[in-house]
Every structure is written in C-alpha cells, then in structure tokens.
Amino acid sequence: MAIKTNSTVLTSLSALNKFSSAQEVYSHLLKTKNNVGLSTVYRTLQKLAEADEVDFIRRPDGEGVYKVCVPSHHHHLLCANCGASVEFQSEKFEKLLDSISSQFGYTIKGHEAEIVGLCKKCST
Amino acid sequence: MAIKTNSTVLTSLSALNKFSSAQEVYSHLLKTKNNVGLSTVYRTLQKLAEADEVDFIRRPDGEGVYKVCVPSHHHHLLCANCGASVEFQSEKFEKLLDSISSQFGYTIKGHEAEIVGLCKKCST
DNA sequence: TTTAATGCAAATACTTTGCAGGAAA
DNA sequence: TTTCCTGCAAAGTATTTGCATTAAA
Numbered sequence: 001m002a003i004k005t006n007s008t009v010l011t012s013l014s015a016l017n018k019f020s021s022a023q024e025v026y027s028h029l030l031k032t033k034n035n036v037g038l039s040t041v042y043r044t045l046q047k048l049a050e051a052d053e054v055d056f057i058r059r060p061d062g063e064g065v066y067k068v069c070v071p072s073h074h075h076h077l078l079c080a081n082c083g084a085s086v087e088f089q090s091e092k093f094e095k096l097l098d099s100i101s102s103q104f105g106y107t108i109k110g111h112e113a114e115i116v117g118l119c120k121k122c123s124t
Numbered sequence: 125m126a127i128k129t130n131s132t133v134l135t136s137l138s139a140l141n142k143f144s145s146a147q148e149v150y151s152h153l154l155k156t157k158n159n160v161g162l163s164t165v166y167r168t169l170q171k172l173a174e175a176d177e178v179d180f181i182r183r184p185d186g187e188g189v190y191k192v193c194v195p196s197h198h199h200h201l202l203c204a205n206c207g208a209s210v211e212f213q214s215e216k217f218e219k220l221l222d223s224i225s226s227q228f229g230y231t232i233k234g235h236e237a238e239i240v241g242l243c244k245k246c247s248t
Numbered sequence: 249t250t251t252a253a254t255g256c257a258a259a260t261a262c263t264t265t266g267c268a269g270g271a272a273a
Numbered sequence: 274t275t276t277c278c279t280g281c282a283a284a285g286t287a288t289t290t291g292c293a294t295t296a297a298a
Contacts, residue, residue: 105244120229
C-alpha cells in the first residue's frame with residue numbers, strides 16, 4: 001500500500017517538524033505505533049525527495065535528512081550545532097549565485113546551496 | 125613520526141589535486157608505494173583539517189573529502205556529478221551571506237557555504 | 249494473474265576505536 | 274621511561290539490496 005505509507009511517513013516528518021534522518025523517522029513511527037520497516041522508510045523518503053515533496057540535505061556529519069518544506073524555491077540556513085533550520089528566499093541571493101556560478105561555467109540546479117552556520121542559541 | 129606522515133598525506137592530496145576522500149588518498153598512497161595504514165590516513169586528514177591546512181567538505185553522497193586550498197577565506201563551487209570544484213572569493217557574496225544569516229540570528233563560521241551545481245562538462 | 253510494495257536479514261561502504269608494538273623525547 | 278604515533282583488526286553507523294511474502298490492480 002504505497003499511498004498509505006507515503007502519507008504515514010509524511011505525517012511523521014511533519015510532526016517532527018525539522019530535518020530528520022530516516023532513522024529518526026523510523027524511531028518516531030515506532031513510538032507512534034506505526035509498523036513500518038526501516039528499509040521502507042528509506043525507500044519512501046527517497047521517493048518523496050525525488051518527487052520534490054520533501055527536501056533532502058546532508059547534515060554536517062554526513063547523515064541524510066529530510067523535511068517537509070514550502071513548495072516554492074528556497075534555500076536553507078542550517079545550524080551546524082543543533083540542526084535547526086530556516087528557509088529563506090532572496091532574489092538577490094539567486095542572482096548572485098547565478099552570476100558567480102556562470103562565471104565558472106557552472107549551472108545551479110535545485111535549491112542546492114545550503115548555508116551552514118550557528119543559530120542564535122548555539123552561537124552564544 | 126607525525127610530521128613525516130603529515131607531509132606524505134599532504135603531498136598525496138596535492139598530487140590528486142581535487143577533493144578526495146580518505147579512501148582515495150589511501151589508494152593513492154598505496155600506488156605510490158607509501159606504506160600508511162587507512163586509519164592513519166583518516167586521523168591525519170582530520171588533524172590537517174582542524175589545523176586548517178586542508179579544506180573539508182562533504183560530497184553530495186555524504187562522503188567526506190579533503191583538498192589543499194589557498195589559505196585565504198573562500199567558498200567552493202562543487203559539481204554534483206563529477207566532483208570538480210573551484211574556489212571563489214566574493215565580497216558581495218560574503219556581505220549577502222552575513223545579511224541573510226543575521227536576519228535569522230545565524231552566525232556564519234568558516235567557509236561553510238558550498239554551492240552545488242553542475243560544471244560545464246556535466247551540464248551539457 | 250500480473251505488478252508493485254513491504255519487511256527482514258544480509259551485505260556494503262565509510263569511519264571510528266581498542267590495543268599492542270615501536271619510535272621519539 | 275614516558276609519551277606519542279602507527280597499523281591492524283574489530284566495532285559502529287548509515288544505507289542499500291536480495292528475496293520471499295503479501296497486497297493491490
């Protein structure tokens with residue numbers, strides 16, 4: 001039952017409300033008494049990411065994490081310490097990205113430019 | 125003999141001349157008949173990165189990669205397909221990054237903003 | 249019936265760690 | 274001697290895959 005699994009995972013991701021790894025989604029599903037296999041979680045998240053229903057990025061430690069985001073084009077500001085994230089849109093930023101990357105012959109595809117820093121709490 | 129290992133690894137990284145993983149450096153060292161253990165390569169690369177002698181970033185697939193770079197502050201443009209990279213410096217970019225991140229209370233630390241796209245060759 | 253999804257266990261790949269031997273101070 | 278470095282093997286973690294089972298079309 002593909003559709004049901006999709007929505008189960010999506011619901012879990014929404015509840016978590018932050019970039020979460022497959023493992024974290026899996027744990028959360030266990031806690032909420034949803035019986036899903038770990039591999040199914042991995043497969044479902046990959047599918048959702050391919051369909052642009054969730055965003056996929058990597059934490060500084062290399063773990064892949066997913067999050068339900070606004071559908072419009074945006075980038076992320078990510079906290080290296082606690083993983084908190086905010087989405088932002090900036091025309092200026094897009095233009096500058098284009099300008100810089102085209103200078104070197106590069107083409108930017110999706111919203112593949114995450115900025116890693118420290119959030120307010122973690123930068124004290 | 126720490127110093128010797130450091131320079132052996134640095135030499136290898138320079139020869140590779142691109143962002144390379146610990147595994148790749150290790151293979152290269154084997155080919156060039158330098159007998160170093162894999163864990164030593166990992167440990168040495170980590171040390172070099174902490175000392176800011178090499179740059180460390182993550183490939184889109186999550187593998188950690190290292191490269192000898194110019195010592196000044198810069199960012200990277202990374203090809204998602206072949207891994208090619210260029211370094212760039214842009215006052216405008218820095219300012220915009222600062223402006224955007226401070227808007228959300230974030231502080232940017234090192235050169236932790238890599239832009240992933242497709243290089244000329246891979247974007248055809 | 250034919251196709252697609254699922255769970256489990258096994259297999260990968262990268263990375264870290266414990267430990268004993270050896271080099272350097 | 275004392276401390277640090279190294280290599281090997283073992284362990285750990287994240288992720289993928291093979292396969293038999295089951296649900297859906």
